[in-house]
Amino acid sequence: MTAEGSRPDLPADVTVERATPGDRLDVLRVLDAAMLSTDAATVDSRIDAGDALVARSARTGGVVGALVAVRPDPDRLHVDAVAVRRARRGEGIGAALVAAALDRGASDPAVAAVTATFDAELRGFYEGLGFAVRPAGGADDGADGRSERLEGRFSANGRERY
Template identity: 70%
Template sequence: MTADDSPAADTDSPADVAVEPATPDDRLDILRVLDAAMLETDADTVADRIAAGDALVARSTRTGGVVGALVATRPDPARLHVDAVAVRRSRRGRGIGSALVAAAVRRGESDSHVDRVTSGFDAELSRFYEGVGFSVDDDADEGRRVGRRRV
């Protein structure tokens, strides 16, 4: 995804939120959102994914503040993996997480090397990932699931 095909104007996003590629200035806000959701992602990984264009933020159109974040990794050239996605507690249940994942899928679709987007998550998130078009399978770890979506 380039700045030109940024999902900021995407109709999948809630009306008061713009989903867009993260900038280096967003790094601390991303870490705070992920930390509040008790997701472990180190600062160097976040900085690297921002530089690669594989980190997204959901930004309030009213305040400009980051209300959600997604960090994707590249375990291999053909796969974009949603490593972490989180939304501030006060903004959950409004479609922001779905908009972030949809933007990551579009990121994968825009990269000719990527043929699938994946994610690993707790079982209680299966319906969320199925709702955004992922097929969901059991993982080897008890209580974990793996979601896959071809792009």
């Protein structure tokens, strides 16, 4: 459900699906390898809620990427962590995971927006997926348009705006 209405292309040997309890350890390992701090209890609760996704190799069945989304407000799905195994980066797997989270938000009538907070160097990645981006904390961009941390918002229902 990107701005263009289509999902990014995935490698032929990868599928994106909801994580299952059996994926828990793999999700934690992928996130840990990317040095992202998401605790096990959060991963467990998001798997149970259907808000954790995995990218799985069709060839090996192994998890090559993971996304964990939380619900800080009843009407918001927030991408808490997304990571792809180092050997599989640059193949569109991360973009496909985020696009699947956008689809998840759009399919839930209670969700008005999908949000993410990220480093400035990822601005183009999130803008390319249809997120409106601004400096974290709600401030307008400075004169140079740069900020260390940014936040993105994607309208899940077509009406939500910054």
